[in-house]
Amino acid sequence: MVRGSKSIVIEHSCPQCGAPVNLQETDRLLHCEYCRVKLIINSNPYPRYQIPLDDSKAEVVYLPYWRFRGMAFSVGMDRTRTGVVDSTLLALQMRGVPMTLGVRPQAVALRIMPTGAENVLRGSIDLEGARKTLEGRLQRVDRISQGQGRHSYRVIVGETISMICLPAYIRGSFIYDALTGKRLSHLEVPTDGVLNRDRHYRVDFLPTLCPNCGWDMEMDRDSLVAICKNCESLWDTTHPTPRRMDFLLIPADAPHLYVPFWRIRASVRPFPLRSYADLIRFANLPQVPRREDEERPLHFILPAFKVNPNHFLGLSRAATISRLSEGESGLFPKSASLYPVNLPVSEAAEAIKVLLAELGKPRKDVVLAFEEISVRVEDASLLLLPYWQKSYAYLNPEVRYSLPKASLRYGRYI
Numbered sequence: 265m266v267r268g269s270k271s272i273v274i275e276h277s278c279p280q281c282g283a284p285v286n287l288q289e290t291d292r293l294l295h296c297e298y299c300r301v302k303l304i305i306n307s308n309p310y311p312r313y314q315i316p317l318d319d320s321k322a323e324v325v326y327l328p329y330w331r332f333r334g335m336a337f338s339v340g341m342d343r344t345r346t347g348v349v350d351s352t353l354l355a356l357q358m359r360g361v362p363m364t365l366g367v368r369p370q371a372v373a374l375r376i377m378p379t380g381a382e383n384v385l386r387g388s389i390d391l392e393g394a395r396k397t398l399e400g401r402l403q404r405v406d407r408i409s410q411g412q413g414r415h416s417y418r419v420i421v422g423e424t425i426s427m428i429c430l431p432a433y434i435r436g437s438f439i440y441d442a443l444t445g446k447r448l449s450h451l452e453v454p455t456d457g458v459l460n461r462d463r464h465y466r467v468d469f470l471p472t473l474c475p476n477c478g479w480d481m482e483m484d485r486d487s488l489v490a491i492c493k494n495c496e497s498l499w500d501t502t503h504p505t506p507r508r509m510d511f512l513l514i515p516a517d518a519p520h521l522y523v524p525f526w527r528i529r530a531s532v533r534p535f536p537l538r539s540y541a542d543l544i545r546f547a548n549l550p551q552v553p554r555r556e557d558e559e560r561p562l563h564f565i566l567p568a569f570k571v572n573p574n575h576f577l578g579l580s581r582a583a584t585i586s587r588l589s590e591g592e593s594g595l596f597p598k599s600a601s602l603y604p605v606n607l608p609v610s611e612a613a614e615a616i617k618v619l620l621a622e623l624g625k626p627r628k629d630v631v632l633a634f635e636e637i638s639v640r641v642e643d644a645s646l647l648l649l650p651y652w653q654k655s656y657a658y659l660n661p662e663v664r665y666s667l668p669k670a671s672l673r674y675g676r677y678i
């Protein structure tokens with residue numbers, strides 16, 4: 265569990281037998297203990313939960329809140345501080361309505377919003393806007409508590425992003441909290457803009473059958489990827505129907521497990537970072553760039569899984585500077601195990617900016633340019649690296665960074 269925060273519990277009934285099932289917010293697989301069915305929870309575009317309301321006399325509308333839970337990085341001149349953020353933020357602009365839900369989502373079991381629930385108000389604050397607001401807030405807290413100077417930047421990598429909906433009702437020209445009955449806001453001009461509904465959501469429960477061969481696939485409870493051990497394929501389960509995933513694998517002799525990384529090619533401004541030789545110069549690595557380094561494209565390599573944010577940065581740096589081989593595309597070996605992929609590539613890419621500050625020498629040049637840095641992802645693929653177990657950690661001899669088992673365990677509950 266993440267220190268100082270309680271996780272959210274979601275109550276659902278099994279789509280097959282109706283038995284109650286308790287889920288965690290990071291769960292992407294529903295496993296019913298009664299009828300043994302396993303179903304992939306497929307929410308688009310994001311999981312949406314409601315704070316339950318048992319009975320209501322009025323017509324209920326739901327006020328949407330963004331829910332972020334993930335890594336926070338504070339990039340300063342001397343070093344990067346890390347933390348975990350656990351926060352909700354109102355997704356619409358409505359004076360009088362609380363900006364956050366505080367501890368309310370942890371006080372009761374939430375429910376999965378069903379497809380076709382048409383009474384969620386449409387928010388004008390999108391995910392990026394919410395992320396910026398949260399970063400801005402943390403920035404202020406940072407300056408006060410740590411007395412940091414002007415040059416400190418916060419970046420949030422939201423690993424668990426969902427929407428939590430608070431029930432409310434409208435009476436006359438006022439909106440009320442349906443749970444407490446408290447009057448929240450006066451709808452000065454109750455226009456369509458205020459009362460627009462957000463219908464862009466659906467949730468489906470998909471069987472774990474391989475779309476290619478019909479075999480029962482394996483999937484960890486928090487993984488975005490299912491494995492078919494029969495036709496040795498990987499499937500991205502975040503699409504309305506699972507999509508076959510291409511991947512690169514560095515073959516090895518009997519590794520304990522394959523650990524997933526995102527291998528990202530990006531265009532970065534204002535720094536020239538196209539080739540491995542550029543990286544040698546940028547990071548002042550103790551090597552002389554060779555001719556082939558000028559031609560070798562630079563890939564940022566970041567974990568495709570959640571882990572303690574300090575290790576996330578250390579591992580990203582070590583993997584990006586290591587001269588890993590290209591890897592092979594093909595099949596996923598029947599006998600191999602895969603560590604769950606639970607960090608989407610879009611979220612990993614948010615951390616590239618932070619990684620630049622860890623790589624660049626002198627560091628201050630990167631931090632001073634931080635606001636102007638832009639990172640545009642051009643190409644990304646899943647790279648599976650072999651790891652071997654050694655007492656309390658997993659190791660890969662090429663990436664010189666050991667991965668403590670404890671931090672992996674912690675990461676699965678972020």
Ligand SMILES: [Zn+2]
Nearest residue numbers: 278281296299
């Ligand atoms: Zn069941």
Ligand SMILES: [Zn+2]
Nearest residue numbers: 474477492495
């Ligand atoms: Zn298959």
